[in-house]
Amino acid sequence: MKDAAPFYIPTLGDMFAARDRIAPYVHRTPVMTSRMLNELTGAELFFKCENLQKAGAFKARGASNAVFLLTEEQAARGVATHSSGNHGSCLSYAAGRRGIPCTVVMPRTAPQAKKDAVRGYGARIVECEPSTSSREAVFAEVVAETGAEFVHPYNDWRVIAGQATCSAELIEQVEGLDAVVAPIGGGGMISGTCLTLSNLSPKTRIYAAEPLNADDAARSFRAGRIIADDAPNTVADGLKVPLKELTWHFVRNHVTDILTATEDEIVEAMKLIWKRMKIVMEPSSAVPLATIIKNRDLFAGKRVGLIITGGNVDLDRLPWN
Structure with missing residues (x-):
């Protein structure tokens, strides 16, 4: 067995092995669309619904x-x-x-x-x-x-190989994606996305979406080195952690850009998805749509996959209340 230390970089073979290994324990989640959100953004949006995953999240x-x-x-x-x-x-x-x-x-x-x-x-x-x-x-x-x-939340090759199975499903369910946008905190999902798409769909651009209030990944991307914030404050509670060595490897080598959204933009995007698509999802999952709305010219006319990473929201503390 390979060492579980973070410096082993998982391969496409690790992703395929993970897919077989976890098949009895996870869902193949659906992809949903919204005509209204397509009109709003000028893009064809395909939402990979990991909020419907076992335990309510891609993890x-x-x-x-x-x-x-x-x-x-x-x-x-x-x-x-x-x-x-x-x-x-x-x-x-x-x-x-x-x-x-x-x-x-x-x-x-x-x-x-x-x-x-x-x-x-x-x-x-x-x-x-x-x-x-x-x-x-x-x-x-x-x-x-x-x-x-x-088992580290993201800086672990075993975890990244498992997360990579999500985008493998997505490109089977939707052909010809020009871009995929996923939230970024520590970078486990985006690293898995990079692992799969760089090998199986290299023409698909990979964008990470991050709260402006917790934009250490975006600042790291610009600086060319990891910049870590200790305790950022954002409604997107799942995106407060910093990059680590292994996820930084994938981000710096395969991510096209890291886009940010304000707290108000995140909450408005979350409300839109709840109201228009009837999808229960948490604030972290709304960041990709918020960044697409904010950067409409970048995505207009494109086929774009968005990963809704989780649906474990506290119904007694909805952010618009």
Whole structure:
């Protein structure tokens, strides 16, 4: 088995192996369209609905691949991670399918719906302060206590290979995409998208979409090096974490550009999708549409895939309330 260290760069073969490995545990999610949103943007938009994925987010793919790659000895010690919500719930889901323990370090400010989901799949939650430094310090204590296998939310080749299966499905479901736009936080989904499209659809441009209030990836892209913010404040709670070495490799080599949207633009895009498409999705998932509306000239006349990364929204704290 390959080393789980972040510096192994996953291959297309790893993606295909992951696809076979996780098939019993994940959905092949649908692609939806909206005539109204096509008219608004001047583009043909194709929404890959990972909000309908197991555990409500694309991260079920990477988490399942990592869990089912563990040796029996590793699995016996369980798994652990730090997460604002979706990776934690998805790792809990995957661990439950294999029947092993799971511990998740979560910010105390994480949405209650996401905490409930993690506990609902059987994991133990250890809370930390809402900063990267706090979550990593608390997590180090958890690993020292449990000896669990660390499954990083994104800086892990096993996770990226699993996330890459999403765009593999998308290009089978929709031919001739000119571009794909996906949210970026730590970069797990965008890295998986780069892995697949650079090999199987190299003419398709890859754009990352990021909140302006948490634009460290965009600034990193411009500077040519990783710039990390410790505790950005944005309604898109799933996009607050910084890039790491492995995801930076994919971003700097394969991403066409990183586009940003303001908080108001993100919320308005989220409302549009809820109202027009009847899709329950979280703020992080609205960032791609927000950036397309903001950059209409860039996408007009193009066939564009958007990845709706998750639907685990706290219904008692909708951002327009």
